[in-house]
Every structure is written in C-alpha cells, then in structure tokens.
Amino acid sequence: MVVSIKTELCDLLGIEYPIIQAGLGPYCTVNLAAAVSNAGALGTISIPGMTVGPEIASEKIREYMHTVKKKTKNNFAINTPVGEHVPDIMLKTTDAYIDTVIEEREKDPDLKRRLVLYITSAGSPARYHKKIKDSGLLHFHVVPSAYHAKKMEKMGLDGVIASGYEAGGHTHLPNRAVHTFVLIPSVTDSVKIPVVAAGGICDAKTLVAALALGAQGVQMGTRFIATRESDFHINYKRFIVESGEWSDMVAPGVYGPARCLRNKGAEEIIKLEAEGVLPEEELNKLKDERLWASERDGDVVNGLVSAGQVVSRINNIPSVSEVIENIIREATEIIKKLNGVLK
Template identity: 45%
Template sequence: MPCMKCLNTRFTDLLGIDHPIMQEGLGPYKTVQLAAAVSNAGALGTVSIPGISEPPAAGAVKLRGYIEQACALTDRPFAVNVPVGTDKHGNVPAFSAAYVGAVVEAVRDAEIAKRLRVITTSAGAPAAARQMIAGSGLVHVHKVGGTRQAVRAAADGVDMIIASGYEAGGHTHARPVHTFVLGPSVTEAVACPVILAGGIRDGRGLAAALALGADAVALGTRFVASYDNPDWHAAYAERIMAASEGDDIVFQALYGPSRALPSGALAELADIEAGGSMDEEQLTAFKDKRLIAAQRDGDMDGGILPAGQISGAINDLVHVAEFVPGMVAEALAVLDRLGTLQKTV
C-alpha cells in the first residue's frame, strides 16, 4: 500500500488490516472475487454461502471450494458469512451447521487459516454456532438488528458485533430500528468492537459511524455495484444504479423480512404465499432459484434482487482498490473539517 494516513480502531488492530471497512455476506451469491478485491484493498472481504436449498453436504463442499478460490486470490485476511437464523417454524435449516462446519474444518489447514480469519454469523442467535466456532482460532463476528440481541450475542462470547440498521439490503429485522438509532445504543451496551451497517456508501458514512461509537463499517449494496464483482451479472449493478430513492420494498424471505428492489418474482411470490400452493421446502427452493436467476443470469424481472435503501443514492460502479482508500481519505477529511467547526463564545 502506498503511504497514506489511515484510521486505526479496535477492528483494524484485532484483524491486523489497514482499514475499518468490511464487505459483508451477500449470499446466496458468489462473492469470491469481490471478497478478494476488498481484502487486497486493505479492508475485510467476505465469501458468501453458495445456496439455501441444495443438500447441506454438497453445499459444504461448494463453500470449501469458494474458500480455496479466495485463498488463491488474496494473502490478506478475509471472512466467510453463514446465516444461522430460524425459519417461520423456529427451525434452524440444516445447511447452517454444515456451512459453519465447513468453515471450522477449513481453518484446520494452516495455509487457509492465515487468510480465513473471520466467520460472521447472522439472521438469528449465535449460541449454537458459537459452540462449533469456539477454539477454532476464528474471530467470531455476529450480526444483529437490535440492542438486546447485541447484548445476548456478547454474552454468548462473540468477538465483535455487526449492528445492522433497518435500511440495510437483504435480511432486515422484524422490529425496524435504523442505523442512526442502533449505533449509539449498541456501542453503549456492549464492550466488544461494533461494526455498523445499513445505508453506508462512502467516507461520510464511515466518519458518522465512528462518531456514533463504531469501530468499523460494513457495506453490502455499495460493493455490489463494482467493477470487481465479475461473478454477478452486470444487469444487477445496473438495476441498483437505476433505482430511485424509496423504490426498495420489504418481502418475506427465509428468515423473515428482507429488503429488495421490486421485480415480477416478488409479485409471483406474494401470490404463491397467499394461495398456499407450496410447502416450506418448495418455497425455499423457489426463493433460492430466483435469487440465483438475478445474480447469475441477470433476470431482473423473474429474479429476486436484495438491495438496500442506499440503492437510490448509488449512481456509479467503483474500482475497489481505489474506492476503499478513497473512503478512508474522505472520512479523514470530514473528521478534520468537523474539528474546524469549534468556536469559543
């Protein structure tokens, strides 16, 4: 990295990386190349799970393949995200334990363990996964959408918390608490480092998150619209760039509410759910297929397109290698400028 002024926080210290910025899990979409680009830029990239409906053992093998691909593309620390939420019957899908198991197994390989340093769990409670992860050497980060969940996750022993506001893309929360409310509440309530997510797209968001007490920021939607995301069909990023403020809607996904851009598939899903013509397994397979159709095939009408409210403010594609340090430089400039607002009366 060329010599630059950086931001040092408990997040950068714990992971030994340059920047307090993370690209979060974007499953069930492939994010291997994006994760490597983000990690190579000095932030933390995340490899996402490959699917929610294939047999768990086959999914675990696929995830191991993704991890090995990421290791070939970066020497820097990266993360894997595994959602561990419950379905509407209160059951944790079998793929969660299989994916967590694949990650824990992968870091038994010393070469992988040098790079795969973090597991993020999300969409539910971390306790069961915690038992599998404790002692693996992995830094365990858990994502929450509320302060009580943050306190519980910290008590369960996770190392860091992602506090994700309601405006976030993808899985969001039954009780809508926004990033600006969540940041100060969660950072007051837990002692461990907190990563703030939801609606962040640039250095101003990073400076704001630090002001709210966070140690880092996590971005999802902003990183989708990137030149370094070749695993995704170009139409997905174009759709995000074409979105206007307020276009996004919330639909019922596997774990409850999820934020997406409107498409024919969501209207179809609403009809199917109202008609009760599919059982839980068929519904999950439908959602998985339509999610993949958007990302892999660029089917913007028949596909499901998770994206955050910030879509309405994203109008360009970024090069990750420039965007990440640029975001830090912008945050530093904001913090300097705010210092000049002081006056004595």
C-alpha cells in the same frame, strides 16, 4: 492535523481499513472478497444458499475458501446465516457449512492464519458459537437491536455487526424495525465488545457518521455489489445504479422479511406467500432460485434483486480499490473540516 482512519477493529482483524464487505449469499463473492481484501479491507465469502443440502454446501464452500485464499495474500472472513428453528434441510446445510470451514481450516495452516473471522447472522448462533471459538476463529454476529447485542456479548462473541432496517437482504420485522441512526448508538452504549455498523453505508460521510456513533468500523453490502470486480451480473449492478428513492420494497425472504428492489419477481413472491398454497420447503427453494436467477442469468425482472435503500446514493460502478481509497481519503478530509468548525 494527521488523521488515520484506523480503529482497534483493524488490529483485531489484521486489516488496514475498518471496512468489511458484507456476506451476500446466496451469491458467489469470491472475486469481490479477494478484491476487498487486496484493497486493505476485509473481504467475506458468502454461502451459495440455505436449501442446497449438506453435500453441495460442503463442496462449494471448500472451493470458495481455496479460491479466495489463492486470490489474496491478506485476511478474509466467511458468513453463514444460522438459526435453530428452521426446516431440517436448512439446519443440515448450515451444519455442513460450519463443520467444513472448521475442518478445512484445521488442515491448511495458510487458510487457518488468514481466514480470521466467522460472521453469523439471522437466528441465534448458540448452536455454533463454541465450535467456532474453539477453532480459533473470531466470531461476530449480525444483530438488529441493542437487546440482541447484549445477548451476544453475554454468549461470549468477539463483536457484533449492528444492521439497521434500511439494509439490503434480510431485515427486521416491520413492527420491530430500528434504523441505523438510532440503532448504532443504542448498541455502542449497550456493549463493550466492538460494534460494526451496517445498513445504508456507502461512502466517507456514512463511515465518519458510524465512527462518531461509536462504531469501530462499517460493513457494506449494496455498495460493494456495484463494483467492477464484484461477481454479480452486470444487469444486477446496473439495476442498483438506476434505482433511486422508493425503488426498494420488503418481501418475504428465507429467514423472514428481506429488502429487495421492486420488480415482478418480488411482487409474485409476496402473492405466493400470502396465498399459502406452496409448502414452506418448496417456497424457500423457489426464493433461492429467484435469487440465483437475477445474479446468474441477469434476470432482474423475474428474479429477486436484494439491495438496500442506499441504492439511491449509488450512481456508478467503480473498482473496489476506488471505493475504498475514496472513502478513506474523503473521511480524512471530513474529519479535518469538522475539527476546523468546532472550535
């Protein structure tokens, strides 16, 4: 029996394997994105923060796009959290990211050909969807429910990334939490556009499960952080490897609850938010600074360390190509064995 781990998503995005590296803002992922694209999956450029202001936003995202373009000959994506009901600085920063990506792509035929997908997340992408589509980019949005997936299909999006409550980074409101195993079949039953599964995926078992639930592919965040090529500080990678079951917690992020690893920094943010003494803008800046501290300085005590519950299944720091090749090889074996059992 010949098994090929290929889906229509691969044709749509021009990739070999149905695996997307998640956007991991506010961290720089240029080396990670290039390594993932070079290994046959889809690397994603992340934004350097939602509170940096439009000038830094444009300058940095332009630099990131050209760096990744030079480091890989394959296709790649870009991610920006969006939302209309956000403080003014965040709205201006988001507008700058999206406008700069579209303008820069228009000027550079190679970039236009290979930067194929805009992944938006967080709030509604309504303000940006037409602009993104008119530029020729494919547009996927990250959704936490079948309800939101149906809205995205109606809006005209090309695909959705359904992300379960266990995911790292921004996650569901606690009273609206849906975990990956329930979410993915709900979404795949609800829409006809391609569905990518996210949240808790790290290996062949979880890839095959996602495909069995009807997804066209997977998006992985935490697994890719703990790789040799990833741009993250070694302390961050080690913290993931050393963490286990119950190491994670949910703390207030810039766009609502966000999953991170339990430490002093996260406990402090919870306390500051509850006390309500800092104005929203100042608190958001502090959250971004704490996020940068963990990655830039390796301060995994006072910094915020975003990661998913899947840390309990991650025990090593391999190269990106090892992660991807192992997943594809082992997935093939799992599918063959399932076929043998179910006669």
